[in-house]
Amino acid sequence: MKSILKGLLPLALLFAVTAGVTDDDKQTLTGSYDWTGGKSGDLTAYFFPTDEAETWKVEFRFDFHGPHLYTGTAKGSLKEGELSGEVVSDQRKRTFVFSGSFEDGKFSGIHSETTRGGEKSTGTMTLDAGS
Numbered sequence: 001m002k003s004i005l006k007g008l009l010p011l012a013l014l015f016a017v018t019a020g021v022t023d024d025d026k027q028t029l030t031g032s033y034d035w036t037g038g039k040s041g042d043l044t045a046y047f048f049p050t051d052e053a054e055t056w057k058v059e060f061r062f063d064f065h066g067p068h069l070y071t072g073t074a075k076g077s078l079k080e081g082e083l084s085g086e087v088v089s090d091q092r093k094r095t096f097v098f099s100g101s102f103e104d105g106k107f108s109g110i111h112s113e114t115t116r117g118g119e120k121s122t123g124t125m126t127l128d129a130g131s
Contacts, residue, residue: 025049027078031107031127033062045127047078058085070096078129079105086114098125105129 027047034040041063048057054077060070074085084099097119100109107127112119 027129029078029107029127029129031125033111033123033125035064035123036121039064043125043127047074056085058087060087074098077102083107083109096122100125102129 025048029045029047031043031045032040033043044061046059046061048059049055050057054075056074056078058072058074060068062068069090070087071090072085072087074083076083080102082099082101084097086095086097088095095114096111097114098109098111100107105128107125107129109125110121111123111125112121114120
């Protein structure tokens, strides 16, 4: 029973993140990630507005030895300036932070895993807001 509930938790969190938000409200950005261990791949990020200005619920979808969906929050602009946030892994065992900035609609940033000892750099990421 515990394993069933554990498997449903990411779905419940996804519902909580997107409840009341339509597909018209979300902003989709695409890009890539580079992992310090040498792996890289495509990255799709969905940003859902909240009631607070420039604060977002976020989903990161990517493939890393299988498909993943990390969810969390972000704060900042999706066009120009700073953006940072925190996401948790789909298994809810790992937490990552990301930060960087947009210039001309393109985001360039870093990501790190948070551990008891602080943050450990895990690589870089890019996102494109499009036109």
